[in-house]
Amino acid sequence: MRTVCVVGVGMSQWGEVWRRSLRQLFVDAASKAIKGAGVDHLDSLYVGCMSSGLFVGQEHLGSVMADYLGMRGLPAMRVESACASGGMAIRAAFMEVGSGMSDIVMASGVEKMTDCDGDQATYALATAADQEYEVFHGATFPGLYAMMAHAHMAKYGTTREMLSQVAVKNHDNGALNPVSQYPFKITKEAVETGVMIADPLHILDCSPITDGAAAVIMTTEEIAKKLGKPYVRILGSGAATDSIALYQRPDMTTIKAATLASERALKMAGRKITDIQFAEVHDCFTIAELAILESIGVYERGKAGPATLAGETARDGKFPVNTSGGLKSKGHPVGATGVAQMIEVYKQLTGQAEGERQVKGSPKIAMTQNMGGSGGSSVVHIVEVA
Amino acid sequence: MAGIVGYGAHMPRHRIKVEDIAGVWGADAPSYKKGLMLREKSVPPPDMDTITLSVQAARNALKRASHVNPADIGAIYIGSESHPYAVKPSGTVVGEAIGITPHAHCADFEFACKAGSEAMFVGLSHVDSGAMDYCLSIAADTSQGAPSDALEYSAAAGAAAFIMGKDKLVAECLFTHSYMTDMPDFWRREHEFYPQHGGRFTGEEAYFAHTLGASKAILEKSGMKPADFKWAVFHQPNGKFPQRVSRMLGFTQEQIDPGWLAPRLGNTYSGASPIGLTGCLDVAKPDDLIFMCSYGSGAGSDAFIWKVTERIEEVRNKAVGTHKLLDENKIYVDYGTYAKFRRKIKKND
Amino acid sequence: MKMFSSRAWRENPQRYRMEAAKFKKSGKTYFPPRDIDPETGDTENEIVTLPETGKVLTYTVIRVAPGQWSDQSPYALAVVEMDDGTRVFGQMTDCNVDEIKIGMEVRAEFRRLQTEGHSGVLSYAHKFVPKWY
Numbered sequence: 001m002r003t004v005c006v007v008g009v010g011m012s013q014w015g016e017v018w019r020r021s022l023r024q025l026f027v028d029a030a031s032k033a034i035k036g037a038g039v040d041h042l043d044s045l046y047v048g049c050m051s052s053g054l055f056v057g058q059e060h061l062g063s064v065m066a067d068y069l070g071m072r073g074l075p076a077m078r079v080e081s082a083c084a085s086g087g088m089a090i091r092a093a094f095m096e097v098g099s100g101m102s103d104i105v106m107a108s109g110v111e112k113m114t115d116c117d118g119d120q121a122t123y124a125l126a127t128a129a130d131q132e133y134e135v136f137h138g139a140t141f142p143g144l145y146a147m148m149a150h151a152h153m154a155k156y157g158t159t160r161e162m163l164s165q166v167a168v169k170n171h172d173n174g175a176l177n178p179v180s181q182y183p184f185k186i187t188k189e190a191v192e193t194g195v196m197i198a199d200p201l202h203i204l205d206c207s208p209i210t211d212g213a214a215a216v217i218m219t220t221e222e223i224a225k226k227l228g229k230p231y232v233r234i235l236g237s238g239a240a241t242d243s244i245a246l247y248q249r250p251d252m253t254t255i256k257a258a259t260l261a262s263e264r265a266l267k268m269a270g271r272k273i274t275d276i277q278f279a280e281v282h283d284c285f286t287i288a289e290l291a292i293l294e295s296i297g298v299y300e301r302g303k304a305g306p307a308t309l310a311g312e313t314a315r316d317g318k319f320p321v322n323t324s325g326g327l328k329s330k331g332h333p334v335g336a337t338g339v340a341q342m343i344e345v346y347k348q349l350t351g352q353a354e355g356e357r358q359v360k361g362s363p364k365i366a367m368t369q370n371m372g373g374s375g376g377s378s379v380v381h382i383v384e385v386a
Numbered sequence: 387m388a389g390i391v392g393y394g395a396h397m398p399r400h401r402i403k404v405e406d407i408a409g410v411w412g413a414d415a416p417s418y419k420k421g422l423m424l425r426e427k428s429v430p431p432p433d434m435d436t437i438t439l440s441v442q443a444a445r446n447a448l449k450r451a452s453h454v455n456p457a458d459i460g461a462i463y464i465g466s467e468s469h470p471y472a473v474k475p476s477g478t479v480v481g482e483a484i485g486i487t488p489h490a491h492c493a494d495f496e497f498a499c500k501a502g503s504e505a506m507f508v509g510l511s512h513v514d515s516g517a518m519d520y521c522l523s524i525a526a527d528t529s530q531g532a533p534s535d536a537l538e539y540s541a542a543a544g545a546a547a548f549i550m551g552k553d554k555l556v557a558e559c560l561f562t563h564s565y566m567t568d569m570p571d572f573w574r575r576e577h578e579f580y581p582q583h584g585g586r587f588t589g590e591e592a593y594f595a596h597t598l599g600a601s602k603a604i605l606e607k608s609g610m611k612p613a614d615f616k617w618a619v620f621h622q623p624n625g626k627f628p629q630r631v632s633r634m635l636g637f638t639q640e641q642i643d644p645g646w647l648a649p650r651l652g653n654t655y656s657g658a659s660p661i662g663l664t665g666c667l668d669v670a671k672p673d674d675l676i677f678m679c680s681y682g683s684g685a686g687s688d689a690f691i692w693k694v695t696e697r698i699e700e701v702r703n704k705a706v707g708t709h710k711l712l713d714e715n716k717i718y719v720d721y722g723t724y725a726k727f728r729r730k731i732k733k734n735d
Numbered sequence: 736m737k738m739f740s741s742r743a744w745r746e747n748p749q750r751y752r753m754e755a756a757k758f759k760k761s762g763k764t765y766f767p768p769r770d771i772d773p774e775t776g777d778t779e780n781e782i783v784t785l786p787e788t789g790k791v792l793t794y795t796v797i798r799v800a801p802g803q804w805s806d807q808s809p810y811a812l813a814v815v816e817m818d819d820g821t822r823v824f825g826q827m828t829d830c831n832v833d834e835i836k837i838g839m840e841v842r843a844e845f846r847r848l849q850t851e852g853h854s855g856v857l858s859y860a861h862k863f864v865p866k867w868y
Contacts, residue, residue, distance in 0.1 A: 119802040146795035247824040433846040441845040483751040
C-alpha cells in the first residue's frame with residue numbers, strides 16, 4: 001500500500017441552509033477542497049450520503065455530483081453506512097489511492113435534511129436502525145441511545161451530570177468554530193432542564209438536524225509534496241460492523257464496532273491507543289461520546305464520565321475530544337460528518353484550527369471515529385502530521 | 387352433549403368513572419349512576435382492539451384446556467360489533483396468533499350485543515354434530531358510545547373465549563334456545579362511527595321481550611325452574627336491566643351476583659353475558675347449574691343452560707380469574723385521555 | 736410512509752406467535768428467527784416459541800414521538816430478556832412510565848402496533864405489561 005495523504009479540505013455552510021440544495025452544498029464544499037489542494041483534476045470521487053433518496057428523492061449521487069462539479073465523465077460512487085457514510089467514503093478513497101489504482105481522489109459527504117417535515121426526517125433517520133424489530137415498535141434514535149444510557153448508568157454509575165458535561169464541553173469548542181451550526185456555549189442547567197426527548201436524554205443531549213457538506217482531497221505523498229500545501233498522512237484505516245439492533249448485543253453499554261474498527265486501524269498504523277493525542281469521535285448523543293471513549297480504550301469501562309467531568313477531554317485537557325464542537329455543536333449532516341471529522345483533525349495537526357480552538361503543543365497524531373446507527377458500523381482513521 | 391372445555395376472559399386495565407364523563411357534558415352524575423346502576427367502565431387503550439382482546443382471552447382458554455392442541459381446533463368464530471376491519475375477518479388474525487391455521491373454518495359474527503353468544507351457539511352445534519372435535523368461540527368488543535349520549539356512560543371493552551368440545555368438559559351445555567324478531571331498537575349504518583338507538587324503546591319490547599322470550603322458552607324446554615339454578619347471567623347493558631329481568635323471571639340477587647359485572651365493567655356488548663359467564667365460573671362448584679341469556683339489538687336472545695363438572699376445580703386457577711382482571715390493578719383515566727384513546731378527537735389527518 | 740402489506744405479513748409467525756430460531760451447535764435462540772447463527776455460522780435450527788414472561792434489561796420513555804405514535808406518547812421501550820434468555824425488543828404498555836425499573840418482571844401481550852391511517856393495514860405484535868399476576 002502506498003502512503004495516502006489528505007491535502008485539501010472544504011466545508012459548505014452547516015446549519016439550516018435554505019438557499020442551497022443537496023447538489024449545491026456538495027459543490028460548495030468540493031470546490032473549496034480542490035482550491036485548497038491546488039489540484040487541477042480528480043481521478044475519482046466518493047460521495048458519502050445516508051439518505052438523499054428519502055430526504056429529497058435523489059439517488060445516483062455519483063452522477064449528480066460529478067456532473068455539477070463540472071467533471072462529467074469522472075468515475076464517481078455513492079457510499080452508504082448510515083451516519084458512518086462519510087468515514088467510509090474516506091476509507092474507499094484511501095483504498096483507491098493506496099492500492100495504486102488512482103492518484104487523486106476526492107472523499108466527500110453531504111446531507112440535505114431540511115427539505116422535509118420532522119416526521120419524514122425521523123423516518124429517514126430511523127432507517128439506520130432495525131426497521132422490522134426496532135423501528136416497527138416505535139424506536140427512535142434518541143430512544144435507542146437513551147436505552148444505552150440507562151444501561152450504562154445502571155452498570156457503571158454514570159451520572160446525569162457526566163452526560164451534561166459532554167454537551168457543555170463540545171459547545172465550548174463549537175463556539176469557537178466558524179462552521180458550527182450552534183456556535184455558542186451552554187450550561188449544565190440548560191441541558192438538564194431542556195425538554196426531555198427520551199428518558200434520560202434531553203434535547204441538548206442530542207445532535208441536531210443539519211444541512212451540510214464536507215470534502216477532502218486524498219493523494220499520494222509524492223503528489224502532496226509537489227502541491228506544496230500542508231498535508232497529513234493517513235496511517236491506518238479500520239472498519240467493523242456489529243448487530244444492527246441494539247437489543248441483540250450482549251453488552252449494550254459498549255460499542256463493539258468501534259472497538260474492532262479502532263483495533264484494526266491502529267494495527268495497520270502500527271500504533272497503540274496510548275499514542276493517540278486527540279480525537280474526533282461520533283457524539284451523536286452525549287452518552288455516545290462516553291461509550292465510544294471506553295470502547296476504543298482511551299478510558300476503562302465506566303471511567304469516561306468521571307474523566308470528562310474532571311476536564312480531561314476539554315481542548316486544554318490531557319486528551320482533547322471533539323475540538324470541532326462535535327456533532328452536538330458543529331452539527332450532524334449525516335453523510336458529511338465523517339469527512340468533517342477528518343477536516344478538523346487535518347486543521348489541528350497542520351496548525352490551522354481557527355483561534356482558541358487550536359490544540360496547543362503541536363500534537364502529531366490523532367484519531368477519527370465515525371459510527372452508523374446505534375453502533376451497527378464504525379470506521380476509524382489514524383492520522384499523522386507530515 | 388358438547389360443552390366448554392376451556393374458557394378465559396380479558397379486559398383493559400383502564401377505567402373511567404361516570405362522574406368524569408358527566409362532568410364534561412354537564413350531566414347529573416348521581417342520577418346516571420343510580421339509573422344505570424353503573425359506577426365505572428373499562429376503556430381500551432389505543433393498542434387494544436377486538437382482535438387483541440380475543441387473542442388474550444383465547445390464550446387463557448387454552449391454558450385451562452392445556453391438553454388441546456390448537457391445530458386440532460376445527461373452527462374459530464368471533465362475535466363482535468367492533469371488528470377492526472369492515473372486510474377482513476378478525477378470526478384469521480386470531481387464528482394465526484393462536485396456531486389454529488390453516489386447516490380450520492373461520493367466520494366473523496355480528497348481531498349487536500349477541501354476536502358473542504352466537505359464536506358460542508354455533509360452536510356447540512358443530513361439536514354436537516360431530517363435525518369437529520373442538521371449536522373456539524370468542525365474544526369481544528371495544529364498543530363506541532356517542533359523546534354526551536346515554537350510551538357513552540356504559541360502552542366498554544372486554545372479551546371471553548370458549549373452547550367447545552365433547553370430552554374433559556368444565557361445563558356441559560344441556561340446552562340452548564334462540565329467539566329473535568326484527569326490531570329496530572339500536573343499529574349502526576355502514577360508514578357511521580357511532581350507533582343510533584331508540585331511547586326508551588330499547589327496554590320493554592326489545593331487551594325485555596327477547597330476553598324473557600328466550601328464557602321462558604328454555605325453562606319450559608328443560609322443565610327447570612329458576613330455583614334449580616345456582617347462578618344466572620344475563621346480558622348487561624347496564625346494572626339495572628339484568629337485575630330487573632332476573633327478578634321478573636324469578637331469580638335472586640345472589641344468583642346473579644358473580645356474573646353481574648356491568649356496574650364496574652360497563653357494557654362490553656358482545657362480551658357482556660359471555661364474560662359474565664366466566665365470572666360465574668370463577669366461583670362455581672361441580673354440579674352447579676348456570677342459566678345464561680344474552681341479548682342483541684336488532685333483536686334476539688340466545689339462552690343456554692350449563693352444568694358445571696368436577697374439572698372446574700382442576701382448571702380454574704390455570705389462568706387469571708375474571709374478578710381479578712376486573713377489580714385489581716386498575717388505571718383510572720380522565721375524559722380527555724378517554725377521548726384520545728377512543729379516537730373521538732378530530733385530528734389533522 | 737405507506738408500507739406495502741406483504742412486508743408486515745411476512746413477519747407474522749414471529750410477531751403473532753413470538754417464534755424464534757434455536758440453533759443446534761450453540762444452543763442459542765434468536766428473535767426474530769434467522770437463517771444463520773451470527774456467532775457460529777451454523778444453519779441448523781428449529782423454531783421455538785418464546786416464554787410469555789421475562790425481565791427488563793434496559794428501557795427508555797419516548798416523550799417526543801414520531802407522528803404515527805403521537806397518540807401513545809409518552810410510551811416506554813424496553814429490551815426484555817425472556818425467561819429462556821432470549822432478547823426481545825418492544826414497547827411497554829398499561830403502566831406508569833415513571834415507574835419502570837431495570838429488572839422489572841413483565842409479560843408479553845398481543846397488541847395492535849400500527850394503524851396505517853384510515854384505510855391501510857393494521858399491524859399486530861407483542862408489547863410488554865408489568866407482571867401483576
